[in-house]
Amino acid sequence: EAGVTQFPSHSVIEKGQTVTLRCDPISGHDNLYWYRRVMGKEIKFLLHFVKESKQDESGMPNNRFLAERTGGTYSTLKVQPAELEDSGVYFCASSQERGVREKLFFGSGTQLSVL
Amino acid sequence: KQEVTQIPAALSVPEGENLVLNCSFTDSAIYNLQWFRQDPGKGLTSLLLIQSSQREQTSGRLNASLDKSSGRSTLYIAASQPGDSATYLCAVKGNQGGKLIFGQGTELSVKP
Numbered sequence: 001e002a003g004v005t006q007f008p009s010h011s012v013i014e015k016g017q018t019v020t021l022r023c024d025p026i027s028g029h030d031n032l033y034w035y036r037r038v039m040g041k042e043i044k045f046l047l048h049f050v051k052e053s054k055q056d057e058s059g060m061p062n063n064r065f066l067a068e069r070t071g072g073t074y075s076t077l078k079v080q081p082a083e084l085e086d087s088g089v090y091f092c093a094s095s096q097e098r099g100v101r102e103k104l105f106f107g108s109g110t111q112l113s114v115l
Numbered sequence: 116k117q118e119v120t121q122i123p124a125a126l127s128v129p130e131g132e133n134l135v136l137n138c139s140f141t142d143s144a145i146y147n148l149q150w151f152r153q154d155p156g157k158g159l160t161s162l163l164l165i166q167s168s169q170r171e172q173t174s175g176r177l178n179a180s181l182d183k184s185s186g187r188s189t190l191y192i193a194a195s196q197p198g199d200s201a202t203y204l205c206a207v208k209g210n211q212g213g214k215l216i217f218g219q220g221t222e223l224s225v226k227p
Binding site for chain 1: 151158160161166204215220
């Protein structure tokens with residue numbers, strides 16, 4: 001069974017450009033999360049999808065970030081325009097079951113560098 | 116606001132030692148607590164999940180404990196091996212929503 005896959009693994013862009021990150025969750029997992037780790041900080045929650053609906057987007061930094069999950073399958077996270085402080089590792093995670101037993105499966109992340 | 120702290124930030128031990136990693140959290144009202152492992156350039160792998168009603172979980176050489184009242188969890192690794200070298204992350208899930216709150220992690224190095 002394939003795990004959570006993320007594309008690209010690395011992205012280097014210039015300030016002001018647009019970048020789109022993609023996440024393919026484990027098949028059958030309704031819950032999809034985006035997290036981010038910036039240099040020197042802890043991993044922080046960005047948002048949570050249940051199928052195609054945004055359940056919680058309280059962690060999205062600002063309106064330069066747009067996440068979608070059309071059809072409830074894969075998800076994209078677009079940053080437009082990118083700023084220097086957006087650099088970091090963006091992780092996607094998925095899960096099948098919510099509640100106290102929820103176990104998240106993480107992808108390897110996308111390392112984003114904004115120059 | 117929930118905050119998670121992990122001490123130490125880095126730890127280096129010789130192979131074969133038993134060791135303890137610490138995690139503390141400020142709000143005792145949690146759903147569960149998870150310990151993850153992250154290898155360089157890789158994603159997070161869930162090691163152990165302790166539900167709020169549980170006191171500990173064990174998997175092989177790993178044992179995680181949870182004391183909600185004091186806001187603490189420990190990850191005990193027995194007979195450490197060089198392959199255990201990685202960053203270990205603690206995360207709690209609160210009563211509101213499904214998001215995890217992470218600590219900054221402990222970078223463990225086990226020397227042969």
